[in-house]
Amino acid sequence: MSDEFEIKNLQPTFDIKGFLYKLVSYWPLFLVTLSIGLGIAYYFNVRKLPVYSIDNLISIKDDQNPFFTSNTSLTFNWGGTTDKVNTALIILNSRTHNEEVVDALKYYISYKSQGEYQKINAYKRTPFLVDVDTAKMQLLGHDLTVVFKDSVRFELSYFQELDGDLSFQKFDGLKEKTSKFVPAQDFKKEFRLGEKINTPLFTGTLLPNENVIVVPGKPYFFSFIDFDNAVYNHSKLSVRPNKAGSSVLSLTKTGANKAELVDYLNNSVNILGRNMLERKNLFATKTIRFIDSSLTQKSKELSGVEDELNKFKDKNAVLSLDEESIELKEKLGVLDIRKEDVVRELNYYTTLKEYLNNRSDYRQIPAPSVAGINEESVVAAVSRIVTKAEERNRLQYSYKEGSVVFNEIDRDIDATKQVLLENINSSEGLLNRELSNIQREINKVEYQTKKLPKAQQELIKIVRKYDISQETYNMFLAKLSEAKLVKAANVSDVLIIDEAKDTGGGKIGPNTRMNYIIAVLLGLLLPLLFVFLLTLLNTKIQNVKEIEHLSKIPILGAIGKSYDKDNLAVLNKPKSSIAEAFRSLRSSLQYIYKENDINGAKTLLITSSISGEGKTFCSINIASVFALSGKKTLLLGLDLRKPKIFGDFNIENDIGVVNYLIRDADLESVIQKTAIDSLDVIVSGPIPPNPSELLMGDRMAEMIEQLKKQYDYIILDSPPLGLVADSLDLMKFSDANLYVVRQNYTRKGMFQMINEKYKRGEVKNISFVLNYFESKAKYGYGYGYGYGYGYGVDSNGYHENDNKPGLIKRILNTFRKG
Known part of the structure; x- marks a missing residue:
């Protein structure tokens, strides 16, 4: 037997079926938590303000200026539609942009x-x-x-x-x-x-x-509202492309006031369009500003030359040039215009180099077309540098200096700047050579003018200065008109497809249905977790299945929960289910005696792990069912430390086993009669100082031998095996042993001790009895085991109904049970 025996008391188990029965038993808890959850959900639902979602639809297009030609180069190059879309996405969520919107709408x-x-x-x-x-x-x-x-x-x-x-x-x-x-x-x-x-x-x-x-x-x-907080609260704008790779953007904003959402979305788009148009006109705007200042200077210069020419004519008789002088003047005029163009280009390159080498903000560089430079590499490079400088300036409100995004922009600007400086040096060399050639041509023509009369020479000089100033002034006027035309013809790249509008809908919250769903889920989940933890952490025996899992020792039966004030369940209610459960135990015990070939007087020892598990209750009632069957039965109280059985039979504990064992009384004087003719009782008697030694003595063996001659059944009510070793010593006198386990009282860990003793063969012929059993679902099962599991049910008239007492009586009865 010991080889096949396994100790399984420490193995974790989880009975799904029992857990489900237990869940059902806690239905009031589920009802309470559901009610509380739904009540809270209702409270929040009726007090929550509605939440709306409004959106609009815009397109970021790449509208080219109809007046733009390769000679103007005044339109700010954004890098195509894709770059514009990405820029718009960043701007719409930037703090700077949202500050403009909040300030414009006074949303503070x-x-x-x-x-x-x-x-x-x-x-x-x-x-x-x-x-x-x-x-x-x-x-x-x-x-x-x-x-x-x-x-x-x-x-x-x-x-x-x-x-x-x-x-x-x-x-x-x-x-x-x-x-x-x-x-x-x-x-x-x-x-x-x-x-x-x-x-x-x-x-x-x-x-x-x-x-x-x-x-x-x-x-x-x-x-x-604090302005920064107002910006933060209103900048929660969802901006997403309408579909992958699309230039159409959908702007969505949520809040409690639809009119506020509509105004914010529409103004956000309007400000975006205005700012994008300003950036698109960047070159044209800067060029107009540059040309205006240059025209003022050239106008003064032209006026001075004109005064000089008039004064010369007033002083001299020469009012006009002769034919030869006109021819030389025209040659010099062509060369002067060429020279002026080259010098203007060289001056622009000098200014550009100063910007590139000595400044960190490149946004103020005028367009190359102002100086008549149309070289594609130079125009493209300047445009890229200005674009990156604008991007860097825009991002400084969103990122800290030194961040990765600035490092990437700076590297791009530096790389473009190096290429541009190389192009400038190359162009300057070509222009300087061209300027030298032009100057040589001018020198040749000027040498020819020296052959003319003095007055003609002076007049040619003044007319040359006037023509140069007039030509430059006209050129700037033409550039100014061109720049203004380009700026006036530019349109924003932001196209509004659908304005934000209150169409009567848009409500997205509060999600009252979801709140109720969450309330129901939590109302079910919390008690579910509670019952689960209660089941998982419960270390006490709940049902037969747990006993079967924890030990190989057989289970002889189960006894229902008694609500009587005393332990005489069989005598008080002989037709009750508890009485029937004890009769079932009697039958099982008789079968055990027969299997073990035990004839004559038969002994039964009843013990348990600790006090309070119903050992005395079982002893009294098993003795009662044997006596009621007509068998001469003796109930022997051997729990010398904590005697109990005398109170239920209304007898005294003045004299008993202890008196006999110390030779203070004979056997006949310690035997006491009960109300049942066939049932006698020997109580434990006074509490001795050495109970273990008394029970181990020869006097104890003599008493058992004498009693076997007088009785058919001897029931030994012994001490708890988990507390003292007395029961183990007394088992040598018993033919069968019952180990009482109380539902929801006996701890699972107590089985280790009895399992070890059973495995080593220290205890034999032992069986478990599950006492105080309630077949309620909260203990794991709703079905029966033996007769005891039918407790509390009418059973079609076979058993008496056991009326459950009130709460106070049940508490009082708890202290009376053994």
Whole structure:
């Protein structure tokens, strides 16, 4: 037997079927948690403000200027549609862009009205609009209350309970903030719409909103939000391409006020389009500015030469050039124009080199076309450098200096700059050689003019200066017209396909259905986890299956839970299911005796792990069923440390086993009669100082031998085996042994001790009895095992119903059980 025996008490088990039965038994807990969860969901659902989603649709296109030619080079090159789309995506989510939108819409002002449960967003729903004095400090984060008395007059009020420092901010340029001490106050004052309001907390004017009717007596509120916080709150804009690789962008924004969302989306797109157009006109704008300054200078120069020419004509009789002089002047004019063009190009290259070598901001470089330079490599390089410089300037509001994105841009600018400087050096060499050739030609013609009369020579010089100035002035005028034409013809690359608009829908929250679903899931999950943990962490025996798993020792039967005040369950209710369970045990024991060829008097020892598992209860009732069957039965109380059985039979514990073992009484004097003719009892008697030694002595063996001659059955009510070794010593007197296990009381770890003793052969002919068993689902099973599992059920009239006592009686009975 020992070779086949396995100790399995430490192995984890989880009974799915039992767990499901237990879940069902906790249905009130599920009902409570579901009710609480649904109640909380309802509370939040009725108080949550609606959430809306508004969107618009734009396209980022690549519209080329119809007046753009290869000779103008005044249109800012963005790098194609793809680069424009990526740039637009970055800009729309950038802090700088959203600062512009918030500032333009004055979204740092919050309008509110009183809702059913809380204040709600009342943007465009108040009968007034706040015209704030941005140069004055305004109170942040505290509501100012407006209550109209009629269509024009209103009362402005503010209540502060305690003294304290409050935050203030200006909403002009730098958005300066400060903190001021404000004493406790209850401010109230009457004003009129359009009247200037100048208080320490607010400076501005309330203007009428013609779209909202005034409701006298209804409170409205407005407050100022920290500008940075307002930008952060409103910059949560979802921008995504309509489909992969598409230049169509979808802008979506969510919030509690549809009008606020519509205005933000549309203004965001308008500001984006305006800024993109400004960047597209960057070269043209800078060129116009450069040409305007150059024209002023050339105009003065031309006026001076014209005065000089007039003075010369007034002093000299020569009013015009002769034929030879005209021919020489025309040759010199052509050469002078060529020279002027070359010098202008060289001057541009000198300026460009100064920008590239000595400056870090390349955004102010004028277009090469201003100097008449149309070389593609130079134009492309300058355009790229300016583009990257603009991109770097734009990103500095979103990234810290030294970040990777700046390093990449700087490397690109440096690489382009090196190539451009090489091109400039090459072009300068060609231009200088061309300038030398032109100068030699001019020198030849000038040598011929020296043969002319002195007056003709002077007149040619003055006319040459005038022609050069006039030609340069006309050239700049032409460039100015060209630049203005290019700028005027440019259109924004942002095309609005669908404006944001309140079409009556757009509500996306609160998701009340989801809240209820979450409430139901949590209402089911929490008690489920509770029951699961309760089951997982429970170390006490719950059902027969657990005993079968923990030990190889057979289970002889199960006894139902008794609600009687004493232990005489069989005698008090002989037709009860408990009584029938004990009769079943009697039959099983008789079978054991027969299998072991035990004839004559038969002994049965009853023990358990610890006190309180019902060992005495089982001893009394097993003895009772044997006695009721007509067999002469003796109940022997051997728990000398904690005697109990005397109280149930209304007998005294003055004399018993201890008296016999110490030779203080004979056997006949310690045997006491009970109400049942066939049942006698020997109580334990006075508590001795050495119970173990008494039970191990020869006197104990003599007593058992004498009793076997007088009785058919001897029931030994022994001490708990898990606490003392007395029961182990007494087993040499027993033909069969019952080990009582109490449901939801006996710990699973206690089986290790009995398993070890059973494996080593120290205990034999032992069986388990599951006591105090309730066939409720919370213990894992709803079906029976033996007769005891039918406890509490009418069983078609075979058993008496056991009425469950009230809670107080059950608590009292618990302390009476053995």
